[in-house]
Amino acid sequence: MEKKHVLVAPSLLAANFLELAKEVDMVNRSEADWLHLDVMDGHFVPNISYGIPVISHVSKHARKMCDVHLMIERPEQYAEAFQKAGAQQLTVHAEICPNLHRNIQQIKGLGMKAGVALNPHTPVQILENIINDIDVVLVMAVNPGFGGQAFIPQTLPKLRQLRALITEHKAHALIEVDGGVTVDNAAEIVAAGADVLVAGSNIFSAPDPEAVIRQLKAAGQ
Ligand SMILES: O=C(CO)[C@@H](O)[C@H](O)COP(=O)(O)O
Secondary structure, eight states: OOOOOOEEEEBGGGSOGGGHHHHHHHHHHSSOOEEEEEEEBSSSSSOBOOOHHHHHHHHHHOOSEEEEEEEOSOGGGTHHHHHHTTOSEEEEEGGGOTTHHHHHHHHHHTTOEEEEEEOTTSOGGGGTTTGGGOSEEEEESSOTTOSSOOOOTTHHHHHHHHHHHHHHTTOOOEEEEESSOOTTTHHHHHHHTOSEEEESHHHHTSSSHHHHHHHHHGGGO
């Protein structure tokens, strides 16, 4: 099979928050490509994580692209604040955005890359008329809200459908997969179509997180 250059985005949700600077240092030193930052509001998802002030400090310390995943209602109210806080890519959920095209235009107008996230039950066909406008599709392989959950196997055929849709529309959106990604399943996720692997607990709970990042990056070899 053809070799593929895989991007890796450690998810800071699984980091030790008391040692946040050291955790970001580890990501900076590593072969990781992006730093994935999960924002949860306790409404769209049943959990609350961190928000704008934390991202503002983290982004100043980070030397990787800050990839912010908004699991919040009314993301349009906060897009500018996240851009000012250092977000370089902002992803909103299709399920919470009745005016998704407007959200994408707003994010791009603020100078950020724009992503759309899909929950496990949301079909890829929902992106048919917007796929050429977006930079990344974030495919949730768990129900969003918590780290450390098991990868939902139906994600694999969904990734193949999304790859076919992107090819059919001659689009350039990257496919990012998030939730339950580990060194054990990374190769099959990449083979199914993923370009970017988000991993939280597998990286941050490992004795050698940089080695895990290296192994994830090798998933396309
Ligand atoms: O967005 C989310 C969870 O909602 C993810 O980014 C998780 O943080 C991934 O964590 P692991 O499943 O890799 O532990």
